[in-house]
Amino acid sequence: MPVSDTVARDDTDAEGDRLPINELFASLQGEGKLAGVPSTFVRTSGCNLRCWFCDSFHTSWEPTHAWMTLDEIVAEVESLSPEHVVVTGGEPLVHDETDALLSALADDYHLTVETNGTLDTDAPVDLASVSPKLASSTPTPENAPADVDPGVWTARHEDARVDLDALASLVEHAAEFQLKFVVTGRDDLDEIESLVADVRGVADREVRDSDVLLMPEGQTREQLARTRTEVADLAASFGYRYTPRLHVDLWNDAPET
Ligand SMILES: C[S@@+](CC[C@H](N)C(=O)[O-])C[C@H]1O[C@@H](n2cnc3c(N)ncnc32)[C@H](O)[C@@H]1O
Numbered sequence: 001m002p003v004s005d006t007v008a009r010d011d012t013d014a015e016g017d018r019l020p021i022n023e024l025f026a027s028l029q030g031e032g033k034l035a036g037v038p039s040t041f042v043r044t045s046g047c048n049l050r051c052w053f054c055d056s057f058h059t060s061w062e063p064t065h066a067w068m069t070l071d072e073i074v075a076e077v078e079s080l081s082p083e084h085v086v087v088t089g090g091e092p093l094v095h096d097e098t099d100a101l102l103s104a105l106a107d108d109y110h111l112t113v114e115t116n117g118t119l120d121t122d123a124p125v126d127l128a129s130v131s132p133k134l135a136s137s138t139p140t141p142e143n144a145p146a147d148v149d150p151g152v153w154t155a156r157h158e159d160a161r162v163d164l165d166a167l168a169s170l171v172e173h174a175a176e177f178q179l180k181f182v183v184t185g186r187d188d189l190d191e192i193e194s195l196v197a198d199v200r201g202v203a204d205r206e207v208r209d210s211d212v213l214l215m216p217e218g219q220t221r222e223q224l225a226r227t228r229t230e231v232a233d234l235a236a237s238f239g240y241r242y243t244p245r246l247h248v249d250l251w252n253d254a255p256e257t
């Protein structure tokens with residue numbers, strides 16, 4: 001089982017910068033402030049964390065991808081047409097080439113970057129969709145995906161999952177931002193409150209309660225059905241925003257949705 005945060009480079013020498021792409025597809029934005037908006041998704045492979053619940057196993061625990069040049073990615077995005085492009089992963093900001101991709105798309109598209117908030121970027125971003133990872137995301141032998149031994153990742157994930165400087169930079173830099181927490185239950189709320197206070201302490205920009213989104217954990221309709229009402233009730237009582245996972249409601253865990 002690969003335990004690297006990098007993805008092996010292939011050694012063909014096509015012209016130009018390339019990115020490892022797990023999937024590239026058109027769908028509706030399923031999460032966050034832009035839920036429901038038709039969008040093209042560019043999913044890079046490779047991640048510096050290993051959430052036990054990662055719904056993109058083949059970009060983190062077992063990275064799988066085709067290498068595409070930036071020109072090929074831009075051409076594919078053009079052929080799919082929506083005005084909104086979502087660059088996600090894996091963790092898209094582990095790749096230097098992601099900044100170049102964002103710059104190449106910036107004039108023609110509204111750009112959302114989905115990131116775990118441990119790395120920052122200077123590239124143009126319209127919506128920084130930041131999903132800081134809580135203690136409840138840390139992989140253990142008990143909660144890890146089937147047939148996976150988290151090994152060094154329990155400690156590595158725990159050490160790397162929060163970087164306040166990166167969070168502040170992401171919040172300050174993008175035209176708009178959201179802090180989108182994956183919630184597994186009531187116990188997560190104390191950590192969310194404390195982390196939001198920490199971000200407010202370091203970021204040179206107002207973080208409103210309406211910029212803080214609670215999203216139920218769940219990769220499938222059945223899992224979401226078990227978590228969403230509790231998470232919606234928590235959002236209502238703490239004054240944060242709730243976000244559904246529309247794509248899971250609509251298409252369950254099908255690829256390219
Ligand atoms: C696969 S991640 C890729 C982007 C980045 N690595 C991150 O974690 O934000 C895309 C989004 O899915 C969320 N996510 C992943 N697995 C999930 C799960 N089982 N339930 C709810 N949200 C999940 C992440 O928190 C993030 O907001």
Ligand SMILES: Nc1nc2[nH]cc(C(=O)O)c2c(=O)[nH]1
Nearest residue numbers: 027028029030088114247257
């Ligand atoms: N429809 C849909 N909306 C999404 N919003 C964020 C996603 C992601 O995986 O980053 C995602 C996704 O995978 N599908």
Ligand code: SF4
Nearest residue numbers: 047051054060090116
């Ligand atoms: S940070 Fe994102 S891509 Fe990485 S393991 Fe967690 S949910 Fe998956």
Ligand SMILES: [Mg+2]
Nearest residue numbers: 055056088257
């Ligand atoms: Mg997803």
